C-alpha cells in the first residue's frame with residue numbers, strides 16, 4: 656500500500672497541501688512527489704506566482720486534481736496580508752482578488768476557493784468589518800456560483816493570527832447561513848478549531864450540512880496527525896459516520912520527511928471495529 660492512500664473502505668479522501676507538504680523539493684516537483692505518495696488531489700494557498708498553463712501541466716502529468724486554492728492576499732506584514740474581504744475601504748481590490756481567484760479556479764478545474772476574511776485594522780470596529788465581510792461574501796458567492804465554483808470560509812485561531820476577523824466555527828457558519836445558496840460553504844480546519852475551541856466531534860456534527868472542506872494538523876505543533884493531542888481515529892470515524900464526502904486537506908508541517916511521516920494515513924483511517932468496546 657502506498658503511504659498516502661488510506662485503507663480501502665475508509666471512505667475518506669485526503670489531498671496534499673503543497674504549500675506545507677513536500678517542501679523537500681521545489682514547488683513544481685511537489686506534484687509528482689504527492690502522486691508518488693498516493694495522493695490523487697492537491698491544494699495550495701497561492702497559485703498566483705505561476706501561469707495556469709504550467710499548473711495544469713504539472714497536475715495532468717502527475718495525474719492529480721486541484722481541490723482548493725486561496726483568494727489572493729497582500730504581502731506578508733502588510734495590512735492586507737490576511738485578505739481584504741472585511742475592509743470597507745478596499746472593495747475594489749477585494750473584487751479584483753475574487754475575479755482573479757475564480758479565473759484560476761476555472762482554469763485549474765478547481766471546485767473550491769478559500770476566501771480569506773482579513774484583519775480589521777485598529778480603529779475599524781469589528782462589527783463594521785463583519786458587516787462589510789458579509790456583504791462582500793454575498794457578492795463573491797453569486798459570482799462564484801456563476802463560475803461553477805464554491806467559496807469556503809475558514810476560522811483561524813487567534814494565537815497564530817491575532818485579530819483575524821473569523822475566529823470561530825460559529826462565526827463562519829453564521830456567514831454561510833446568512834449568504835445561503837450553494838456558492839459558499841465552511842472550511843473547518845480541525846487544527847484551528849482545536850486550538851481555539853475544541854469539542855471537535857460536536858462541532859463537526861453541528862456544522863456538517865455546511866462543511867465543504869476539512870483540513871488537518873495536530874495540536875500543539877501543527878505537525879502530522881498523531882503527533883499531538885487529537886484522537887484522530889475517533890475524529891476520522893466521526894467524519895465517516897456523519898457522511899462527510901468532501902476532501903480532507905493535509906495542511907501541516909511534517910516533523911521529518913514528508914513521505915516518511917505519512918504512516919498516520921493508514922494508521923488512523925481504518926473503519927473502527929467497536930466490537931471489542933461495546
Ligand SMILES: O=C(O)C(=O)[C@@H](O)CO
Nearest residue numbers: 700725771809844870906
Ligand atoms: O492557515 C491555514 O489554516 C490556512 O488554511 C491557510 O490557507 C490560510 O488561510
Ligand SMILES: [Mg+2]
Nearest residue numbers: 809844870906
Ligand atoms: Mg487551514
